[in-house]
Amino acid sequence: xxxxxxxxxxxxxxxxxxxxxxxxxxxxxxxxxxxxxxxxxxxxxxxxxxxxxxxxxxxxxxxxxxxxxxxxxxxxxxxxxxxxxxxxxxxxxxxxxxxxxxxxxxxxxxxxxxxxxxxxxxxxxxxxxxxxxxxxxxxxxxxxxxxxxxxxxxxxxxxxxxxxxxxxxxxxxxxxxxxxxxxxxxxxxxxxxxxxxxxxxxxxxxxxxxxxxxxxxxxxxxxxxxxxxxxxxxxxxxxxxxxxxxxxxx
Amino acid sequence: xxxxxxxxxxxxxxxxxxxxxxxxxxxxxxxxxxxxxxxxxxxxxxxxxxxxxxxxxxxxxxxxxxxxxxxxxxxxxxxxxxxxxxxxxxxxxxxxxxxxxxxxxxxxxxxxxxxxxxxxxxxxxxxxxxxxxxxxxxxxxxxxxxxxxxxxxxxxxxxxxxxxxxxxxxxxxxxxxxxxxxxxxxxxxxxxxxxxxxxxxxxxxxxxxxxxxxxxxxxxxxxxxxxxxxxxxxxxxxxxxxxxxxxxxxxxxxxxxxxxxxxxxxxxxxxxxxxxxxxxxxxxxxxxxxxxxxxxxxxxxxxxxxxxxxxxxxxxxxxxx
Numbered sequence: 001x002x003x004x005x006x007x008x009x010x011x012x013x014x015x016x017x018x019x020x021x022x023x024x025x026x027x028x029x030x031x032x033x034x035x036x037x038x039x040x041x042x043x044x045x046x047x048x049x050x051x052x053x054x055x056x057x058x059x060x061x062x063x064x065x066x067x068x069x070x071x072x073x074x075x076x077x078x079x080x081x082x083x084x085x086x087x088x089x090x091x092x093x094x095x096x097x098x099x100x101x102x103x104x105x106x107x108x109x110x111x112x113x114x115x116x117x118x119x120x121x122x123x124x125x126x127x128x129x130x131x132x133x134x135x136x137x138x139x140x141x142x143x144x145x146x147x148x149x150x151x152x153x154x155x156x157x158x159x160x161x162x163x164x165x166x167x168x169x170x171x172x173x174x175x176x177x178x179x180x181x182x183x184x185x186x187x188x189x190x191x192x193x194x195x196x197x198x199x200x201x202x203x204x205x206x207x208x209x210x211x212x213x214x215x216x217x218x219x220x221x222x223x224x225x226x227x228x229x230x231x232x233x234x235x236x237x238x239x240x241x242x243x244x245x246x247x248x249x250x
Numbered sequence: 251x252x253x254x255x256x257x258x259x260x261x262x263x264x265x266x267x268x269x270x271x272x273x274x275x276x277x278x279x280x281x282x283x284x285x286x287x288x289x290x291x292x293x294x295x296x297x298x299x300x301x302x303x304x305x306x307x308x309x310x311x312x313x314x315x316x317x318x319x320x321x322x323x324x325x326x327x328x329x330x331x332x333x334x335x336x337x338x339x340x341x342x343x344x345x346x347x348x349x350x351x352x353x354x355x356x357x358x359x360x361x362x363x364x365x366x367x368x369x370x371x372x373x374x375x376x377x378x379x380x381x382x383x384x385x386x387x388x389x390x391x392x393x394x395x396x397x398x399x400x401x402x403x404x405x406x407x408x409x410x411x412x413x414x415x416x417x418x419x420x421x422x423x424x425x426x427x428x429x430x431x432x433x434x435x436x437x438x439x440x441x442x443x444x445x446x447x448x449x450x451x452x453x454x455x456x457x458x459x460x461x462x463x464x465x466x467x468x469x470x471x472x473x474x475x476x477x478x479x480x481x482x483x484x485x486x487x488x489x490x491x492x493x494x495x496x497x498x499x500x501x502x503x504x505x506x507x508x509x510x511x512x513x514x515x516x517x518x519x520x521x522x523x524x525x526x527x528x529x530x531x532x533x534x535x536x537x538x539x540x541x542x543x544x545x546x547x548x549x550x551x552x553x554x555x556x557x558x559x560x561x562x563x564x565x566x567x568x569x570x571x
Contacts, residue, residue: 052454078456090451092444103444106437107455113465114437122437165456 011060022223038220083167093147101129104164132164152183259560299516301473307511310446315376321493323478328488338401353471394489509557
């Protein structure tokens with residue numbers, strides 16, 4: 001039997017008359033990189049937001065590690081090992097890269113109702129954060145203020161923060177968004193290194209990157225998954241080509 | 251982050267604290283005991299402003315009802331004394347516990363709102379306290395209540411003399427400054443500051459930001475009740491007028507003048523505000539007009555308040571080195 005870390009069944013979400021998520025069923029195998037592709041406005045980010053707990057679905061179920069998490073808060077899901085990065089860079093801009101990642105370590109490492117000892121003296125916390133920065137190649141930028149580093153580096157910081165949470169599963173919302181070619185391939189390299197250790201659900205526009213990394217693909221169109229298959233099969237799938245070519249060449 | 255005093259400004263702050271420590275002797279030397287009164291009142295307010303800055307400056311929670319906690323602290327002293335309980339520890343315990351409970355209940359509701367709604371709801375709760383005090387016939391209602399004797403702390407410096415009370419105030423001021431500094435740099439403080447800038451991200455990192463912010467709100471309220479307890483002792487009189495919402499607005503101004511989210515800003519801001527008020531009112535009866543224009547100018551052009559100016563002076567100095 002296949003070991004699914006995340007399974008989504010009959011998920012629905014409407015905004016007014018628009019079905020942003022229309023009966024989505026999705027299963028992500030442990031240890032795999034599963035990518036969701038689809039044209040703009042297909043509801044990819046909305047789906048991810050429901051998985052992370054940022055918005056509540058109208059109906060349906062989400063199981064993570066065999067337990068329903070559909071009623072858990074975003075913070076609770078994060079503590080249970082479901083980490084997400086944001087499509088629009090979302091870090092604490094006035095803090096340094098190291099301070100940002102330290103927060104990420106803090107968030108999953110027990111409570112932070114510790115009022116007296118300076119956090120800067122918590123070497124275990126610092127070391128763990130530094131390790132994540134090393135993983136994404138930002139260790140030499142650790143003391144920089146997040147607002148002052150390049151967009152690509154902020155995206156890498158996003159990933160470092162997600163990693164620092166020691167997640168069982170990463171939800172990545174367009175990690176390559178707005179990156180140059182070089183930054184993009186650096187990100188692919190980082191993610192490929194994580195492959196196997198962490199289960200990843202990836203939403204991405206960059207098809208080359210997706211075909212490079214993903215084990216499995218789901219195609220989302222108008223809130224509905226029209227196909228889930230291996231990368232090769234999806235490439236040759238007529239429906240998918242229609243959805244994509246229709247969108248791209250219109 | 252630009253929290254810690256830079257070189258020039260830290261020298262200014264240390265000098266200021268030294269002057270404050272010696273103030274009773276200085277004023278005696280120049281034979282102006284009235285100044286000690288002014289300064290005592292200023293430092294009491296500074297404690298309240300420091301507590302407000304904790305939630306407003308570091309936590310991003312703009313409360314327009316913080317004066318309520320000054321009132322709660324003062325009324326705890328006043329009402330206990332009315333029944334002939336003068337023990338200072340009792341007053342302290344009452345002020346801290348009543349303010350904590352009130353902050354927990356009202357904060358739990360207020361912190362579910364954001365932005366301007368938070369401002370309005372904190373103001374509404376403080377007006378609730380105001381009108382409650384106004385309706386307390388037994389304790390003087392709008393006439394207020396005279397406190398005949400100050401809190402007694404057996405074995406410690408007596409509050410009875412002006413100098414004794416001043417050193418109580420000064421000690422609690424130092425404690426507040428130190429406490430906030432420790433708190434902001436702690437694990438807890440990082441979560442509070444992070445939530446100010448990007449609460450959604452903090453939740454995605456696993457923090458239940460609501461609980462952390464509520465805890466911070468309660469801590470701030472308890473600190474502010476200390477100022478109230480001191481104010482009750484200082485004026486020897488309590489009345490609802492202490493805590494109108496205009497007073498809460500003044501506290502916000504003091505935070506802004508000094509420098510939002512800085513450690514010494516609240517102290518500097520309070521002193522500057524009160525000195526300015528005192529000086530202008532001596533010049534003309536239309537001083538409110540000038541004062542208002544100055545405040546608007548400060549908010550518009552004085553980025554970072556007085557602490558900001560001092561830090562910028564520092565940077566210039568560094569350039570010359």
